[in-house]
Amino acid sequence: MRLKPLVEEVGDSLGLPREGLIDFVVDIDDTLRIDADREHLFRILNNLARNAVQAIEGQGGAKGEIRISARREGRRVLVEVRDSGPGVPPKARENLFRAFQGSARKGGVGLGLTIAAELVAAHGGQLQIVDSVRGAAFLIDLPDRQVR
Ligand SMILES: Nc1ncnc2c1ncn2[C@@H]1O[C@H](COP(=O)(O)OP(=O)(O)OP(=O)(O)O)[C@@H](O)[C@H]1O
Ligand SMILES: [Mg+2]
Numbered sequence: 609m610r611l612k613p614l615v616e617e618v619g620d621s622l623g624l625p626r627e628g629l630i631d632f633v634v635d636i637d638d639t640l641r642i643d644a645d646r647e648h649l650f651r652i653l654n655n656l657a658r659n660a661v662q663a664i665e666g667q668g669g670a671k672g673e674i675r676i677s678a679r680r681e682g683r684r685v686l687v688e689v690r691d692s693g694p695g696v697p698p699k700a701r702e703n704l705f706r707a708f709q710g711s712a713r714k715g716g717v718g719l720g721l722t723i724a725a726e727l728v729a730a731h732g733g734q735l736q737i738v739d740s741v742r743g744a745a746f747l748i749d750l751p752d753r754q755v756r
Pocket of ligand 1: 655659660663691693694695696697700701704710711712715716718719720721722743744745
C-alpha cells in the first residue's frame, strides 16, 4: 500500500494543530509503497506520534514539530518518526521497550513503545531509537514480505 496517505491519517488522528503549537510534517514520496498490515502500521505510527505530542506538550507552551520521513532501501522501507521535543529522558531509555517499565511520564502506562516494537517485530522488522542531538527519533525498519 502507499505509505503517505496512512501517515496523513495518523496525523489527522492526533487532533493537531493544537493552537498552532505542533506542526505535523510528512516528508514521504507520493509513490512510496510499504508492505505491512494497515491497522498494525497505523497503531505503530500512532503510538510513536502520540509520544511525540505528549513530549512537546510537556514542555509547556514551546512550539514543536513532528516529522515523519521514509525511504525505500531495496526490499525494505525505513520510516523515521522525529520530533523537536525534549528528547527521551535517561530514566525512560533504560527500559524503553519493556512493558510497564519504560514510562517516565506522569499518567503513562509504559506500553506504547512495547506494543509498537512487538508489532514491528511481528512484521519481521525492527524498531530502534536513533541518537539525535535535539529531540527524539525512532526508526522503523520494515522488510517486504518474502515472495515464494
Ligand atoms: N518522542 C518522545 N520524546 C520524549 N520522550 C519519549 C518519547 N517517546 C517516548 N518517550 C519516553 O518513553 C517513555 C515510554 O513510552 P511509552 O509510549 O512506552 O509509554 P508511555 O507513553 O509512558 O505510556 P503509554 O504509551 O502506554 O500510554 C515515555 O513515558 C516517555 O518518557
Ligand atoms: Mg506512549
